[in-house]
Amino acid sequence: MSSQPRIVITGLGLTAPNGNSLTEFRANLLAGKARIAVIDVRHMGPQPAGVCDFDATKWQKRKEIRNGTRVGSISIYCAREALADAGLDWDKVDKSRVGVYLGITEHGNVETENEIHNISQFGNDTKYWTHHHNPRTVANNPAGEVTMNMGITGPHYTIGAACAAGNAGLIQAAQMLQLGEVDVAFAGGVSESIHTFGIFAGFKNQGALGAHADPTKASRPFDKNRNGIVISEGGAIYVLERLDDALARGARIIAEIAGWCINSDATDAVLPNPERQTECVRMALRRAGMSPQDIDIVSTHATATALGDVQECTALRAVFADCPGTRINNTKSFIGHCMGAAGALELAGNLPSFADGWVHPTINIDELDPECALPGLVINHPVKAAKVETILNNSFGMLGINSALIVKKYGVA
Amino acid sequence: MTKEDIKQVVLDIIADIAPDEDLAAVKPEVRLRDQLSLDSMDFLDIVMELRKKHGIEVPEADYVQLASLDSCAEYLHPKFAAKGK
Numbered sequence: 001m002s003s004q005p006r007i008v009i010t011g012l013g014l015t016a017p018n019g020n021s022l023t024e025f026r027a028n029l030l031a032g033k034a035r036i037a038v039i040d041v042r043h044m045g046p047q048p049a050g051v052c053d054f055d056a057t058k059w060q061k062r063k064e065i066r067n068g069t070r071v072g073s074i075s076i077y078c079a080r081e082a083l084a085d086a087g088l089d090w091d092k093v094d095k096s097r098v099g100v101y102l103g104i105t106e107h108g109n110v111e112t113e114n115e116i117h118n119i120s121q122f123g124n125d126t127k128y129w130t131h132h133h134n135p136r137t138v139a140n141n142p143a144g145e146v147t148m149n150m151g152i153t154g155p156h157y158t159i160g161a162a163c164a165a166g167n168a169g170l171i172q173a174a175q176m177l178q179l180g181e182v183d184v185a186f187a188g189g190v191s192e193s194i195h196t197f198g199i200f201a202g203f204k205n206q207g208a209l210g211a212h213a214d215p216t217k218a219s220r221p222f223d224k225n226r227n228g229i230v231i232s233e234g235g236a237i238y239v240l241e242r243l244d245d246a247l248a249r250g251a252r253i254i255a256e257i258a259g260w261c262i263n264s265d266a267t268d269a270v271l272p273n274p275e276r277q278t279e280c281v282r283m284a285l286r287r288a289g290m291s292p293q294d295i296d297i298v299s300t301h302a303t304a305t306a307l308g309d310v311q312e313c314t315a316l317r318a319v320f321a322d323c324p325g326t327r328i329n330n331t332k333s334f335i336g337h338c339m340g341a342a343g344a345l346e347l348a349g350n351l352p353s354f355a356d357g358w359v360h361p362t363i364n365i366d367e368l369d370p371e372c373a374l375p376g377l378v379i380n381h382p383v384k385a386a387k388v389e390t391i392l393n394n395s396f397g398m399l400g401i402n403s404a405l406i407v408k409k410y411g412v413a
Numbered sequence: 414m415t416k417e418d419i420k421q422v423v424l425d426i427i428a429d430i431a432p433d434e435d436l437a438a439v440k441p442e443v444r445l446r447d448q449l450s451l452d453s454m455d456f457l458d459i460v461m462e463l464r465k466k467h468g469i470e471v472p473e474a475d476y477v478q479l480a481s482l483d484s485c486a487e488y489l490h491p492k493f494a495a496k497g498k
Contacts, residue, residue, distance in 0.1 A: 061433045062432035062433050063430070063431055063432055063433050066430070066432065067454070122465070128461070128464065128465060130461065131454060131457045131458075132454065
């Protein structure tokens with residue numbers, strides 16, 4: 001990628017079940033504080049879930065919130081916070097040169113389920129089906145709501161990439177910036193999945209829905225007694241720019257995008273393929289001009305399913321067998337699986353390591369699964385690293401989509 | 414139900430669909446669109462809520478009758494009466 005313009009992160013906004021800003025989120029990751037609630041899921045009753053409590057009215061009128069979607073509100077909150085963080089002089093930005101690229105795992109299920117329930121109260125007469133259904137369920141909805149709220153007239157769309165979507169949004173933005181399609185990109189991943197019972201029921205019937213008497217311990221990646229995914233909502237949206245533009249305006253540079261890869265298993269709809277994951281990580285390293293020993297933190301996907309974690313650890317063992325300085329962690333043990341937002345949030349939680357040198361752990365490991373024992377795995381307590389200059393962020397999804405994104409501290413070779 | 418009651422029914426619906434608006438000073442004789450920030454989707458919401466909450470049907474050809482609170486009351490009064498309300 002050396003012949004292409006360099007791409008940097010200059011702003012970040014997020015909402016996670018345990019934090020509505022990077023400062024709050026990071027503090028909880030270092031303090032080992034998970035936050036998982038128990039919510040009443042339609043047709044299913046109480047289930048553990050990660051719930052965000054950001055104030056949507058900070059950036060939206062109440063009518064916007066009513067007419068839009070939950071994920072639209074999440075997206076607007078994150079994008080507006082990212083803009084404030086980036087320090088862009090918004091009035092002077094050419095809005096036709098701004099793009100919005102948001103990764104999603106799924107979209108439209110929430111509104112469709114709600115309307116099916118709604119008309120069931122009226123004898124299933126479709127004349128009671130809301131006219132808001134189509135604008136709420138078109139696949140570009142979350143990105144489109146951002147453009148309407150912020151007056152952005154450049155391109156916007158979502159990237160459907162299952163649980164690899166957070167990385168996919170960032171990668172899409174980097175590519176569009178390199179192509180010169182836009183000058184500023186808002187990119188990342190978002191999810192409203194806790195509001196659809198279908199995703200809970202689907203995982204439940206797949207034997208992959210996490211449960212525990214203490215909801216904050218329900219998401220237990222790499223623990224021997226893990227029993228599945230905790231579904232969460234959330235979002236993380238970044239401001240990306242070409243390095244030259246960022247330097248010209250004197251922007252604070254949070255990190256540089258160093259390399260990436262997205263590939264496909266082409267084997268099974270739900271069972272990950274470690275061989276393809278290995279190839280994905282190796283290709284991202286090659287494109288970044290790095291070797292495995294150059295990676296300081298590996299942020300794992302780690303959904304806490306019995307097989308998924310083993311498959312991922314098999315892949316990581318193959319790449320990082322000889323990397324004593326590489327630390328490995330995950331974020332889902334704190335906040336569950338934020339689906340389309342997962343990859344973007346997990347990267348965000350690790351970015352402050354460039355400045356403070358701490359590596360947050362994976363928590364909720366009472367008994368480490370030997371099949372998930374990786375050298376460098378940071379268990380239950382944060383560790384201070386000798387240096388943190390690079391992060392590999394892995395996110396994988398159904399239908400065999402793999403994504404690996406490498407970011408590095410700006411200014412290092 | 415009096416015409417004043419019907420105006421309040423419509424105002425209550427508008428309060429739900431346009432929660433940022435100040436409805437205290439709405440003039441009944443002035444077009445709602447001229448004094449509130451309402452678009453075509455909002456008027457469809459009024460039609461939908463009349464249907465869901467009160468069983469009142471407003472055919473598309475009659476949407477123009479919902480222009481102001483006064484015209485709403487005139488148009489809806491016999492419909493509410495027919496419902497025994």
